[in-house]
Amino acid sequence: xTALAVSxxxxxxxxxxxxxxxxAVVRQLGVLHERIAPVGALMLAKGLKxxxxxxxxxxxxxxxxxxxxxAERADGRATLIMFVSPTCPxxxxxxxxxxxxxxxxxxxxDIILASDGETAIQREFVQAQRLGGFPYIVSAPLGxxxxxxxxxxxxxxxxxxxxxxxxxxxxxxxxxxxFEAKRLGFASIQDYxxxxxxxxxx
Amino acid sequence: MLDPAFGYLITAGIALLFAxxxxxxxxxxxxxxxxxxxxxxxxxxxxxxxxxxxxSLELCVAASLIWELGRRMAVMAGIAILIAYAxxxxxxxxxxxxxxxxxxxxxxxxxxxxxxxxxxxxxxAGALGITVWPWSPRPFGWTDFLTVMGxxxxxxxxxxxxxRLLGDVAPKAMIxxxxx
Numbered sequence: 001x002t003a004l005a006v007s008x009x010x011x012x013x014x015x016x017x018x019x020x021x022x023x024a025v026v027r028q029l030g031v032l033h034e035r036i037a038p039v040g041a042l043m044l045a046k047g048l049k050x051x052x053x054x055x056x057x058x059x060x061x062x063x064x065x066x067x068x069x070x071a072e073r074a075d076g077r078a079t080l081i082m083f084v085s086p087t088c089p090x091x092x093x094x095x096x097x098x099x100x101x102x103x104x105x106x107x108x109x110d111i112i113l114a115s116d117g118e119t120a121i122q123r124e125f126v127q128a129q130r131l132g133g134f135p136y137i138v139s140a141p142l143g144x145x146x147x148x149x150x151x152x153x154x155x156x157x158x159x160x161x162x163x164x165x166x167x168x169x170x171x172x173x174x175x176x177x178x179f180e181a182k183r184l185g186f187a188s189i190q191d192y193x194x195x196x197x198x199x200x201x202x
Numbered sequence: 203m204l205d206p207a208f209g210y211l212i213t214a215g216i217a218l219l220f221a222x223x224x225x226x227x228x229x230x231x232x233x234x235x236x237x238x239x240x241x242x243x244x245x246x247x248x249x250x251x252x253x254x255x256x257x258s259l260e261l262c263v264a265a266s267l268i269w270e271l272g273r274r275m276a277v278m279a280g281i282a283i284l285i286a287y288a289x290x291x292x293x294x295x296x297x298x299x300x301x302x303x304x305x306x307x308x309x310x311x312x313x314x315x316x317x318x319x320x321x322x323x324x325x326x327a328g329a330l331g332i333t334v335w336p337w338s339p340r341p342f343g344w345t346d347f348l349t350v351m352g353x354x355x356x357x358x359x360x361x362x363x364x365x366r367l368l369g370d371v372a373p374k375a376m377i378x379x380x381x382x
Contacts, residue, residue: 005345012352019359026366033374089236089303150301 048147054163055145061135072161080111083143083153086125090170091152095129097172116140154178203338207346211353212333217267224260237305241290277334281327288323291315318368
């Protein structure tokens, strides 16, 4: 009986040790993936090409003003289209960041919010989140032509109507990486690193 | 007849799970209210107003599971909650809303709903269902105490490992595969 109890206790210690080790390995695996995962707004492998002209979509904002997204602009300003939804919690956490970007990037950038769904719900959302400062477009074709698969999604278009950056945006860092990508002239941070590696190799 | 060591192991494990889930939701109730409304199983305004009810219910179940007299009720309530979650997840997966925030895990990380979560909840509900069986009236010795404590520690770490593997590592690996 004593031998059995001792054996049982020993086995428990070993089993718990193994479980702890397994947990540690899995955590490390997660950290490893984070390290090698793309930095900045996540660029999807498929879809629209950065550097090509963005699809032109004519739409109206909630106030009924006509807006042609993706058109060439005479005033030389770039446009950021941010796809959001009243039902996406992460979108809500990004709204203050967008408001501050609207102010800080004022001299070269216009920000347009875009969504899809019932207009009444969108109006309620705009009112509740105080988004009066942004043109707000409710249009399903817009989302389809920009191939928005997941929210919050952003697309940056320059004055010539060329798509400069696009991707899923989850945080302030992601949003700023889009601006950075435009400034540096690279489609994404990944492209930047690739180009840097190539010049080093040459 | 169910051996009491097994019974205590299952109820204590699930009580721990409910307690941590309820505590996490209460920590950031505003965020949970948004997440709960986004599930679209209740009208949005009602869901936001009733959001506090869910973590409170979870904490109640956790507390009564370890209490001898309240156990039967708590087991039933626990099974109902787990199946309700599985239902909410399943409905949204069928609606094709695979990017919906699951509202599980730590307050900070955002995780999309997935099919494995439905199965996890059903398995947990099934495990809890086992304890409805009559328990054998065997005296509870110190080796049983060892069994329950050891099983609980191993169970919690294994649960955390599997949760990380399916919820954190697997989606990241998928992103990596699709970008490279």
